[in-house]
Amino acid sequence: MPPLSTPFLSRRRAVLGALLLPPALAGCGSGPAVAQRGLLPDFADLAERVLPAVVNIAVSGEQSVQPPPEFRGTPFERYFRGRRERVQGAGSGFVIDPSGLVVTNNHVVGQAQRVMVGVQGGQELPARVIGGDELTDLALLRVESRTPLVAVGFGSSASLRIGQWVLAAGNPFGLGGSVTSGIVSARGRDIGAGPFDDFIQTDAAINPGNSGGPLFNMAGEVIGINTAIYSPSGASAGIGFATPSDLARPVIETLRREGRVERGWLGVSVQDLVAEDPRASRRAVLIAGVERSGPAGRGGLRVGDVVLAINGERTETSRGLIRSVAAVPPGQNVRLTVLRDGRTQEVTLQVGRRPPGPG
Structure with missing residues (x-):
């Protein structure tokens, strides 16, 4: 059975391998797209409006090195005691307040010792984690910027209908500022992640590095936070999941007000x-x-x-x-x-x- 995974890039070297695309892909699919152009929506204006609020998130830190299972209980286990390794990762997020409030997934920032937020234009800002919630996999960050940041607002996920167009934005495979389009495939999905499962399913491509990025409706409102994918390879197979905005909004407001969620x-x-x-x-x-x-x-x-x-x-x-x-x-x-x-x-x-x- 293909695994469920969070589209979170845990190793930078995985990015380099993903960048080597076959040259033959450059001209794929141009013919049919022209014939159908009048029947499909144009996302250019929407992408231009919302992308400045989408950020890339880079994390780094250290964690204890765990011995392989076959070494546990053997004399070789002592070689791993006290050893630590440096970990790096990347994800996505979006600004909800011009003063510098950023929403992402909790699993993106995790226990990272250092979090950097990259905004449109290449500027990188150190971020402080205000708080996170494991059950809904949401986190709120704060960055300090000399100028107000572009922000986006939440829409109502309850008004979504199956078949509606959506736009996913983020940092897939480290390629910042990327957008993909698709439709709402299903609502209220329970994927076994926890008691708060109520995911929006979409076929908009969501890949490693998209975690924490926004899912927009055609009005430019955030109606979901990209969280997980269902894939045999770890890359997009057309089945992605986003936390609905109606579930996320009160959690984010609580984190903003109190720094934690008590249940x-x-x-x-x-x-x-x-x-x-x-x-x-x-x-x-x-x-x-x-x-x-x-x-x-x-x-x-x-x-x-x-x-x-x-x-x-x-x-x-x-x-x-x-x-x-x-x-x-x-x-x-x-x-x-x-x-x-x-x-x-x-x-x-x-x-x-x-x-x-x-x-």
Whole structure:
């Protein structure tokens, strides 16, 4: 099965190999494009307007060298202790405020010790990471510029329709200032990245280095942040995924205001449950595991409980339950309606603070 991957360029030498294109590609496809020119949109004005707000992001730092699996537990493992290697990478981003606020993917900046932002015209600016959110893979940076930067705004991803034209921009394979066009292939995609999966799928080419770059609608509004690709080779296969703007906007606003995103947590593992009777439409969430020291364990929730509602609102999927709890500020109470031993009852829990981690 082809792997899902984030289009993030982890090694600069990969860029050099990607630049060597066969000469025969130079004249490909010119005939049919002319015949169909009147039927296709022209992206030139749109690209000219939005590209000045798209930035390249270069990161560098060090990480511990891990021994190969076959060396672990052997005398050779000691040669790797304390060794560190330098890592470099590149991604994309976009300016949302002329004062120097830049949005990108959290996995682009990660634990980098140094982040540089390249703006249109070749200027490179050191960046400070204001904050990041692993669950939505978003990060907010700040750069200091002597002159106001060109910025773009968010549009509404909810208004997107399958088949609409979109424009992706970024730094694919280190080739800064690149744009590709395509259509919205699907909405609401769950690719197994986490409970906040709600991706826009597009066939606009998204490649390594495009991570964190914007996906524009034809009005020049950012309606997605390019995040992942589905490909057997690591390059674009026409299946790319972007975080929708309606999900990203409140996260970015929280990072701008507070520098971090705090989410509610119960300390349970859950799974979807469908009634055995095929005529029944009732769906619920089964509590499959409870951490004893977590909020659910302290509050009396049990393995085998079936959650029917949260604060009186029906919940039908484990993903929906996790997202509902995550939206509750830590320290507040939630009321779960559960089915236990054939009887319905209410369980009130004080929501805890979600620990760091992507899960």
